[in-house]
Amino acid sequence: MNKLFSTALVRMTVLYVVILAFVCVLFSSFIYRTASTEIDRTSRRQVVGFRNMIGRFVVDENESERLREAESSDAKRHLRVNLLLVNLIVIGGGAVMCYFFAKKTLEPLEEGVRAQERFTSDASHELRTPLASMKTEIEVALRDSNLTIEESKDLLKSNLEEVNSLHIMTENLLSLARQQEVGEIKMTDISRLLKSIAKKHEARFRKASIKIVVESGTTKLRTNADALGQIVTILIDNALKYAGDGATVTIGAVHKEEFVIVSVRDNGRGLSDEEMSHIFKRFYKVDASRTSSGSLGHGLGLAIAKQLSTALKGDISAISGADGKGVEFRLQLPIV
Numbered sequence: 061m062n063k064l065f066s067t068a069l070v071r072m073t074v075l076y077v078v079i080l081a082f083v084c085v086l087f088s089s090f091i092y093r094t095a096s097t098e099i100d101r102t103s104r105r106q107v108v109g110f111r112n113m114i115g116r117f118v119v120d121e122n123e124s125e126r127l128r129e130a131e132s133s134d135a136k137r138h139l140r141v142n143l144l145l146v147n148l149i150v151i152g153g154g155a156v157m158c159y160f161f162a163k164k165t166l167e168p169l170e171e172g173v174r175a176q177e178r179f180t181s182d183a184s185h186e187l188r189t190p191l192a193s194m195k196t197e198i199e200v201a202l203r204d205s206n207l208t209i210e211e212s213k214d215l216l217k218s219n220l221e222e223v224n225s226l227h228i229m230t231e232n233l234l235s236l237a238r239q240q241e242v243g244e245i246k247m248t249d250i251s252r253l254l255k256s257i258a259k260k261h262e263a264r265f266r267k268a269s270i271k272i273v274v275e276s277g278t279t280k281l282r283t284n285a286d287a288l289g290q291i292v293t294i295l296i297d298n299a300l301k302y303a304g305d306g307a308t309v310t311i312g313a314v315h316k317e318e319f320v321i322v323s324v325r326d327n328g329r330g331l332s333d334e335e336m337s338h339i340f341k342r343f344y345k346v347d348a349s350r351t352s353s354g355s356l357g358h359g360l361g362l363a364i365a366k367q368l369s370t371a372l373k374g375d376i377s378a379i380s381g382a383d384g385k386g387v388e389f390r391l392q393l394p395i396v
Contacts, residue, residue: 065170069162076158081151088143092136099135187229190222229360248285250313250322257292258311281320283393287368291376292324294365295389299326302387318395325388330380336387339378340366369393 201207201215292311299309312323331339338344343359369376374393381388 065166065173069159069166072162072165073155073159076162077151077155080154080158081147084147084150088147092139092143095139096136099132099139187226190226194219194222245282245284248281248283248288250281250288250320253285253289254292254311254313254322257289257296260293281393281395283372287372288322288391288393291365291368291372291391292322294361295324295391298361298389299324299328299387302326302328302331315395319392320395322391322393323388325381325386327381327386330385331378331387333380336378336380340376365389365391 197215197218201212204211296309296311308327310323310325312321312325314321314323340362341359342363344363366376369391372393374391376389376391378387378389380386
């Protein structure tokens with residue numbers, strides 16, 4: 061926990077303890093006043109009863125009053141001591157609980173700030189790299205007095221690729237920032253949706269083989285079709301990128317208890333356990349040699365899929381295929 065949150069934790073704990081102490085003192089004062097009044101009333105009744113029973117001339121009235129006040133004072137002193145001990149125990153134990161609750165209150169905020177700091181740092185790094193590359197290329201070209209038109213075109217093409225890359229990254233970052241909730245929820249034909257997405261990808265990757273396997277009875281689900289389609293598209297893009305041309309990507313939908321599980325599986329090289337534990341993190345990239353093209357994206361696609369699945373009140377996970385071949389992504393959506 062950094063210094064800012066440590067200070068906030070101390071301040072919040074002190075505030076909670078002060079509030080607890082105030083409440084304890086308030087209740088103790090009320091209890092003391094009520095109990096003191098009752099002690100005085102009881103002692104007076106006892107003296108009056110004793111006088112009536114023994115007789116006024118036998119019992120000295122002044123002496124009995126003095127004894128009554130002494131007993132009453134002693135009872136009040138015991139009451140004050142007991143209330144003080146109870147308050148110390150309550151405030152002491154409450155201080156520990158206040159610290160615990162203050163820490164629990166601040167933990168999500170601290171984690172959010174840390175995540176924001178990591179995101180800002182990673183985004184800055186990802187944006188700085190292509191900008192630095194473009195800057196270097198342009199500076200070198202400007203210093204070259206013999207720069208030809210052909211070389212200028214190559215430079216512009218290179219810079220255009222970087223600009224396109226930055227544009228895609230910016231769009232993905234905006235998607236991550238905006239996708240806190242999805243749009244209209246309505247009955248969606250999953251079979252038709254998956255077939256439509258697969259057809260689009262077959263046109264883009266003609267050498268890839270994409271199979272659709274949809275279990276009977278699971279073709280209807282109340283969800284947001286656009287969000288679900290975006291998740292499946294991201295998963296297929298990811299599978300084709302790592303499995304390569306000629307790979308088989310299997311899309312499935314199966315009904316299991318109160319959920320529909322949409323799966324996207326490829327028969328590519330697969331991922332290690334270490335890589336599997338990080339693939340849904342923003343800006344995480346695996347070894348470029350594992351991709352079919354030897355190039356990497358921005359590491360945002362699966363993070364977007366994860367966020368969308370949460371917005372759909374679902375969950376997405378990944379498991380390795382048999383013998384470390386391929387990866388299967390499973391999107392579990394509740395049937396509502």
